[in-house]
Amino acid sequence: MTDPQRPQNSGHFVSDAREELAGMLKDGMAHPSTKPVLIWGAAGAVAGAFLPFVSIGLGLAAGAGYKFYKRVRPE
Template structure:
């Protein structure tokens, strides 16, 4: 099994993201990445309320997407 966040692992981003997402879907809220991704999605949705040109779903997706990317590629 490939360890995510391992500095010696320079695997493909898509396969790492797929593996991380599968773990999040399988483990639910007990997975270490689920809560931060959901929290950043909520932060993005709240920020979208303040910004006039961003809708709430776009803010949610941007916040969750950013945190998901940082969980898969921390550097």
């Protein structure tokens, strides 16, 4: 499902990710990508607390990074 408020897909991951991140930083919680990325980051941190050899920080980065990637490239 594509989000109508998401920047246009230019075909270049780096430029699309930069535009999405800039929008998230500018709009804060009003941006449609901010809440899902934070929720997945929190879920990753909780999972990281329970899994051996995975820290809370690594879980947070993995969860937020996964959801951010899926917001930029929903396919």
